[in-house]
Amino acid sequence: MSSKTDTREQILEAAMNRIKHYGYGKTTMSEIAKDCCMSAGNIYRFFSSKIDIAEAMARKFNAELYQAYSEIARSDGSPSARLRRVFHYNLSQTYDAIQREAKILEVAEVLGDERPLFMNEGLAQERIYLCTILQDGVDRGEFAPIADCNYTAEMVQSALMKFRFPQLFTRLTLPKLRRELNGALDILIAGLQHGVEKTPEDEH
DSSP: OOHHHHHHHHHHHHHHHHHHHHOSTTOOHHHHHHHTTSOHHHHTTTOSSHHHHHHHHHHHHHHHHHHHHHHHHTSSSOHHHHHHHHHHHHHHHHHHHHHHOTTHHHHHHHHHHHOHHHHHHHHHHHHHHHHHHHHHHHHHTSSOOOSOHHHHHHHHHHHTGGGTSHHHHOOOOHHHHHHHHHHHHHHHHHHHHHOOOOOGGGGO
């Protein structure tokens, strides 16, 4: 690992520790610099703003999610079971992370407001793994033919958005959220098995 990469990781770790403790809004670049024993000017060589640090934190978290999604998409088991595993894994990971470090929720809110393109990028990446599962379901005859896999994956994501950052939407416990997620997936999977003829173009 290069010296530049080491310094960037040092800054990111210090920022994560401070944000987790004090929150995003109460953390300043000068405080992060002090924690790293360096000048504030040096921090800006690696991150141009505090929101860039928040995005880097989220990218690190997402990288672990994507690795898990990739493994689930390529694993054994029925497409329906794998689809459930993807969304249950996401629910468990994000719920537990926010329960351990409540200030992370503030980072998610800030990124949603200030970096919507980053959030959309994450959803697009997730759709790659969903489409792998959906297409396998079609190939196996478990799901009806799909006119537009990316569109179908996007609609599945939209239907389950509540479970992405659950504490943003509800105060339900994890067992109750899992029950709701299973119920929503039951309906979605039944639709995939039955088939839906409508495509985006049909709306116009």
